[in-house]
Amino acid sequence: MKKVTKIKTQPNLQESRLRENFEMLDRIRDDTVNDIESLTKDFQHMTVVAESIRRNYRALLSENQLLKNTLLSIVEDCECWQSNRCDRCQKILKSLDNNNPDCPPNAAKEYRAILSQLRNLG
Numbered sequence: 001m002k003k004v005t006k007i008k009t010q011p012n013l014q015e016s017r018l019r020e021n022f023e024m025l026d027r028i029r030d031d032t033v034n035d036i037e038s039l040t041k042d043f044q045h046m047t048v049v050a051e052s053i054r055r056n057y058r059a060l061l062s063e064n065q066l067l068k069n070t071l072l073s074i075v076e077d078c079e080c081w082q083s084n085r086c087d088r089c090q091k092i093l094k095s096l097d098n099n100n101p102d103c104p105p106n107a108a109k110e111y112r113a114i115l116s117q118l119r120n121l122g
């Protein structure tokens, strides 16, 4: 009984500091867990965005491919022949030629340039 009274009246400074330290560490851990949870949510959101961009880009590519195939089949089905194409087929073939200087700037090349710039930034 006497011993218990002695502990209550003389607080142990070292123990108090230890408890304070523990409480501080607990707060830091809680903050870290919250930060990680928030980061996880951000990453999940970015993953959803990236997946949506990938889906849209894939759809765009397949639409583009379909359009090219359709245009080529129009040329193939035409009554003109390879060494002597009619005006319409020449126009189509010219529009399909990526190296054609009359064409608007090549979107694929620009996209690649932008992409490599972005990668260099990272």
Ligand SMILES: [Zn+2]
Binding pocket: 075, 078, 079, 080, 081, 085, 086, 087, 088, 089, 090
């Ligand atoms: Zn033709």
